[in-house]
Amino acid sequence: MKKNPWKTSLTAIVLGTMLVQGGMTAWAADTSTPVNAAPTVNYGLTADIRAAIKNVSVTPTATGSQLAVTVRLYNGGATQNRVPEHELRVQTTSGVSYTLKSSASNKESLQPKEIGELVYLSAIDSKEIGQIAQLSFVNVDVYSYPKVETTLLTMPTNSVWYGGTGSAALLNLGSLTWGQTFTLPGVNSGLTYTPVEASMQNTATGRVTVVTVLASNPGAGRETIPAFRVDAQSEQKNYEGKRAEAESISLEAGEKKYIHYAIPVENGVTLSNLLVLSTDSFVPKGGGQAAEVATGKLAITWPKAEQVNAGTVPYTIGKPISFDSLTNVVDKKTEVSLVELHLHENPGEGYQTAVAKFKLTNTSSTPTAMPTFQSDLVSSQGVTYQGARQANVTPMLNPGLSYVVSYSYIVPQSEEGTSFTLKLLDAAAAAPYTTTIAALQTDIQKEGTESTISMYPFDLVFNDVSVSTQTTAQLTYTYKFRLDLGITQKENVVVDNNFSKLRFEIVDSAGRVVGSKDATFTGVNKLISGKQTLDASNITTDQFSYPFTVNVYETIETQNGTAKRLVKVIKG
Structure with missing residues (x-):
């Protein structure tokens, strides 16, 4: 039989550096080794094309299991090379073989020095898949009878993620403590990541955990943040996260940027871990909506209270x-x-x-x-x-x-x-x-002396505040405030009509507010040092009750309405 030109040695091939996204990056290797991550091994698929496993996962579905594989290829030749026709098969330790479907977006050829990622996916109506041992590229000659199958390459699967909930989802994942810097195992990227903040926030649609991750580029060239997401995990359930930044993010050499993940959770849930998952896109052949394929890479312990407030x-x-x-x-x-x-x-x-x-x-x-x-x-x-x-x-x-x-x-x-x-x-x-x-x-600040009020940039001294009434022809009462103030303003601090105001409220002996007046620190009728009168004639009442109490408030107009801060109570 004629020797198949695609069949190559299974010996691992060590590759030199190559130009990726404008920078010099080692093939399938990072400048710092990810925690608990085995180094990626590369194999020869053809004379020029090398292959390495990026992701392998077995995750439970409602009716069975989903098998997903992502393989990274690199064309080390000087010319364009076609990816050999093949089926991608995975084998379990018990000898069972599954053939996975190829994504419609998989490249059929690679330009010189180009990297391409091939995504494969299959849904199996069984929850008894077992342990994955290896995967193979198999060329099938359907034009021969009987058909001829040739194994082009077999690679051992040293790292497989078996999805699920609880401790089952943590198997084969690198374990990190909060705040520990990491790289993404199996992903061709030299970027490093550090979780720096996790907070629970309430929204109109429910409770959300927001995780902030600091991305850093320690390399010598520009690099784009690869696709990955952060999920949250309790003892009973996983909660899927989504990156808040929809656009692609690139980092120049030495640059740092924050990326953020929003994870909807249930009220009252206690989280135990964060899961870092590499994501790929699978496009069905013949049409259909693309599906996100996620593979767990690392587990990060949920921060303790002292770490949250660090x-x-x-x-x-x-x-x-x-x-x-x-x-x-x-x-x-x-x-x-x-x-x-x-x-x-x-x-x-x-x-x-x-x-x-x-x-x-x-x-x-x-x-x-x-x-x-x-x-x-x-x-x-x-x-x-x-x-x-x-x-x-x-x-x-x-x-x-x-x-x-x-x-x-x-x-x-x-x-x-x-x-x-x-x-x-x-x-x-x-x-x-x-x-x-x-x-x-x-x-919280304590107030100053009994007569001095701080309303930055003003210091107010209330030398005297009194209230007088006046009877109208209709036998109703109006009110006037007589103030003796000392006002000191700090220099080079601008005060405009947006600044807070003073509100004087008259409270009668029955606890009713019978009159009020707002006074400003700007404008024609602004408060001044010395004696002055404020007319509250906009408030009238047909009853008179003595003695009065004057509540002095600082008022601030906010998006939620008027906020009041009680600054002084003056007994009549």
Whole structure:
């Protein structure tokens, strides 16, 4: 019989470096070895084409099992080479052989020095597949009678993922602790990855775990992040994740970028692990929707509470905040500091209000866009209160000047903590989810002296506040506030009509609000140092009750409405 030209030795062939995506990358090898990953072995399929196993998986389905294989080919020749006609078969340790279907997108030929990946898939109506031992490329000559089958190449399957739930899904996977850097076993890429943040977030459609992974390129050339996803696992169930970035992401040599995975989970679930899965696309021949084929590669232990909060740093009010070096939310020339954090009860409202004020200073010589970040307040018990940003903010920061932006948080009356973590969040990088760009451990501020109120950049001294009434011809009463204030403003801090206001509420002896007046720090009728009168004639009542109590609030207009912070109570 004539020797088949495709049949080659089964001896492993060590390959040199090759040009991949603009950089010099070792074939099927990384600059750092993945944790618990065996080195990929390459075999000769033809005189010029080498083959290596990327993925092999056996995963349960509703009616049986799914077998999937991805093989990477490399044409080391100087001319275009055709991939030999073949069937892809997998053999179990018990000698059973399964023939897999070829994806319609598989390459039929390779250009010189080109890498191609062939994807194969079959659904088997059996849950008793057993252990996969090897796979083979088999050429079938259907024009001969009887038909002639020639094995072109057989490769042992040293790493097979047997999908499932619980501990079964972790078999044959490399095990990592949270925060440990890894590469993707079997994937032709030198990029490294580090899990840096995991958070539970509530959305309109349910609860979602958001995992942030830092991707780094330690190589000498540009490289694209290969397809993989991150799933979450409890003791009873797996939860499939999806990368938030839909577009392809490339990293230049030495560059780092964050990628994010959103994993819908059930309320109250306790997660135990994260699963890193390499993904391939299988396109059925003859038409049909492409299917994602996922193969487990690594298991990462779900972070403990102290690991989740590892990035939180002690903070002193007024000091510049250190942001994540990769964030684009805050310009490098914009200095941000927390200048106030107060927590107060609101009489009659049934909850407390926390108010945080940030000073943003443009240290450059040109105007800079106002940073847009979100904020959460987290108690020492891990309870998160979402912040509401003031509704109107100046869009630009002028050089050498500071601006104040306020956030309010609705806190239950049962919250008695005085120490909180203040998280500043990026709402754009993984929209509609958020990621942390700074986490500050700080205490609620205590108010100053009895007569002095801090409303950065103002310090207010209430020398005297009194209320007078006036009877109208219709026998109703109107109210006036007489104030004697001392106001001091810090320099180079801009205050415009977006700044918070003071609200004076008159409460009668029965606890009813019978009159109120808002006063501003800007405009024609702004508050000034000295004596002044505020007319509350817009509020009238046909009853008079004495004595009065005056509640003085700081009010901030937010996207969620008016937030009030009680700053002083003055007895009549």
